[in-house]
Amino acid sequence: MKVISLGSGSKGNATLIEMDGKYILIDQGFSLKELSRRCDISFKDFSAILLTHEHSDHFLGVGALSKDYSIPVYMPKALDAVCSDRLLDCDVRYHNDVEFEVEGIKVSPFRLPHDARYTVGYKLQKGEQSFACVTDLGEARENLFDNLVGVDTVLLESNYDEEMLKSGPYPEALKRRVSGRLGHLSNQESAKVSARLISKGTKNVILAHLSENNNVPELAYDTTAKYLEKNLNCDVRIRLLVAEQDKVKIF
Ligand SMILES: [Zn+2]
Ligand SMILES: [Zn+2]
Structure with a gap:
């Protein structure tokens, strides 16, 4: 299995998962031109696009990619x-x-x-390989953990640092929206979620959807790494990684 983060953040998200030579794309928040620049795998090889929700950083280029390359789009009916x-x-x-x-x-x-109108995460499984995409969530509810028990690799939102958001340039209403129960997960929340997932068998956590204004990759990484060190007898085989907006990363 390969997880290829083609970009992750509020300016566009697209994650390509390869399992046994088959490719599934989760979200497509880039123009086709930009996606082509980021991805050297032929779009014709994509078997499906899975849409999480309608916000443009996830949905912008779904229609063009699906139509031009005849790739089916899977989504909840509520997004219609x-x-x-x-x-x-x-x-x-x-x-x-x-x-x-x-x-x-x-x-x-x-x-x-x-x-959003309706938001989902996705778990993908084939044989021993398993992956889940969990971005754009205001809080981690119990059903999340029920769905993710033992998933090998989880791409998990770590959107903002709580202090940076508090002291940053966003208007108060937007700060409340981001940190609210229907907004995004903070580094501090993501650290707790990571610890719980790892204690249930997850081996790799990819921190994702980092805010450009209220976070930096080093801070997201350090917050979760320190929490794991302190609260778990953390196994060296567990890998903590960070997906970024402007870099293609293969995990
Ligand atoms: Zn988003
Ligand atoms: Zn969103």
């Missing part, structure tokens, strides 16, 4: 009302949070609390 006009002539398949299969890869969607 806000996405359908930009998915004309695309092969859209509704999953309604029910497990389905793409090229032998089991895909399980699960609901996340976020201020």
Whole structure:
């Protein structure tokens, strides 16, 4: 299995997962031109695009990629009302949070609390390989942990540092939105979630969707690394990684 982060953050998200030679893309928040610049794998090899929600940093280029390369888009039916006009002539398949299969890869969607029309995360499994994408959530609720028990690699939102947000340039209303129960996960929250996932068997955590204004990769990494050191008898085989906005990273 390979996790290829083509970019992660509020300016665009796209994560390509390879399992046994098959590729599934989660979100496409870039123009086609920008995606081509970032990705050297032929789009024709993508078996599916999984959409998490309609915010443009996840949805911007879904329609163009799907239409031009005949790639099916899987999404919750609830997103139809806000996405359908930009998915004309695309092969859209509704999953309604029910497990389905793409090229032998089991895909399980699960609901996340976020201020979009409807937001889901995805778990992908094939044989011993498993991955989950968990970005854009205001808080980690119990169902999240139920869905992620033992998942090998989790791409987890670590959006903002609580101090940086508090003292930063955002207007108060936006600060409340970001830190609210339907906003985004902070580094401090993400550290706790990581510890709980690792204690249930997760081996790799990729911190993702870092805010440009209220976070820096070193701080996101250090916050979780220190928490893991302090609270878990942390095994050296556990890998903590950071996905970035402007770098393509292969994990
Ligand atoms: Zn986002
Ligand atoms: Zn969002």
